[in-house]
Amino acid sequence: MGKRRIIWKWLFLGLLIVNLFIIAFLFILLVQPFSGSEEQTEERQLEREPSEGFQHYFTLSLTTDQLKEIIEEEWQEEQLELDVVDSRLLQANLPLEILGNEVNATFEFEPEALDNGNMAFHQENFSLGGITLPSSIVLTLLESQLDVPEFVEIQPSEEQIVVHTNDIEVGEGFYTQAESFNLEEDDISVYVGRMEN
Template sequence: MNKRWKIAFLSLLTLNVVIVAILAIGFLWPIEQEPLPASNPQKEAVEFHIQSNKEDLNRVIKSFLDEQKEGGRVDYNVYLRDEVELYGDIPIFSERIDYKLTFEPEALENGNVVLRQKGIKVGRVNLPVSYVLKAARDAYDFPEWVKIMPNDEVIYISLEDMELKSNLKVRADQIDLKKDDIQFTLLMPTKE
């Protein structure tokens, strides 16, 4: 009887060690990441300068995400407050855990936007930011012009690759959420 207990204990201990090792390897495995896309400046376009605010952009973002949700492509929410807030959930084992990521937006010289990770809340557990970004990238079908870069803890939004009606393009000029000052340039191609 004593020998059976030893075998059962050692089997259970071995199983626990294997599970912990698999989880550790999964968490520590390097995350593959694509390089930032090259900029393609819009040639022969008329520029329209637009100034907006968080309230209006939140309505646009909600409309876009609602449209994407109808196709079953997304299940996350984005809000502009004093920071950009991304809400969603990620699968961990057989459960889905809620998370909230906050980002500081920056308009780049090429007109694209980078969201630099600022804060994270994942249920009640502190997980590495890169893990949560990778899990979000893998769990959701983000548009091609949104690149999640877990190693750098940023989300790169390539506005120049965003497809709009009538071949319009958008370039971010200024994003200051605390002052509610958001400026874009709308580029309308011409046939000269």
């Protein structure tokens, strides 16, 4: 019985060491900059810098397809479909139940990374069952009806939705800031770091 217990202790210790090596390897991959051409490096340095008071640790880069997959998975229950239109607009299609009937709602937004690290989604078009409606009216209805997270601000007068990425905590004490959101170049980059006190 004692010999069996010792074997399990060694197996557990071995598994723990393997897991630590995997975590260390993934951390190094995330923190270490990828090698690229000198031109790409210079271009990257010209992007927006993190805002004052934000300690930048690493940059997370996504393609449009990766972002689409993340959002659709998060909104799977609501049957949200996300597409890119004209290489600059995000189009969200969402079935809504209105008076007992399912009607397709289509939102088109132009995304923008703001200088303060937040994201703005300027509403370009909204249609409900094929009928185009004014953006300010739609956003006013959304603002009054939707229970959105605290970091999402619907601004009907500006015809936009602002996502305060500075307020999104992605881990204990870690926050995000938008660096770029360029659909034409398939470049979506987010800073990850801590707010300095």
